[in-house]
Structure formats: structure tokens, C-alpha cells
Amino acid sequence: MSLDELRVDIAKKQKKGLPFIGASAVIWLLILITCSLKLPIRLQNMIVFCCSCPLMPLAMLIGKIINVDIFDKSNELGNVGFLFTLN
DSSP, X not given: OOHHHHHHXXXXXXXXXXXXXXXXXXXXXXXXXXXXXXXXXXXXXXXXXXXXXXXXXXXXXXXXXXXXXXXXXXXXXXXXXXHHHHO
């Protein structure tokens, strides 16, 4: 398969990254709520830092809900995308 065919294939199987987009939306909502509260700035910073931790678990949960295997091994680009996600 060519690179373009691999890209199209993984985009269809992964539903164009919808699990990660959904997880990111939830995380940004948590950050918005945290920043809108009247908390000391150090506590706000710590909570915002902790809000980014559940990205992978949330993406896995959303992937299960919408029936997307985010760890699909049939396409070589899946491994590369997973490495980019972790960095």
C-alpha cells in the first residue's frame, strides 16, 4: 500500500481521531471550569496540570463507546500515531 492509501485506511478505521478529539474536549472543559473558579493560582496550576493526565484513558473509553479500536495493528501508521500521542 502507498502512504496515501494507508492514511485513508487509518482515517476510516479510526474515524478521523474522534476518540482523541472527544477526550481533548472533555479535558479542555475541565480546564475551563478550573480556571473559572476563584482558587489560588498555585492550586489552579496544579489542577490544570492534573487535568491533562486522563487523555489516554478517556480516549480509550470513548473509543470503546463509539466502537473504534485505537490500538489497531493492521496499519503501520497506527504505531507512529500512537508514539506521537504519547509525546
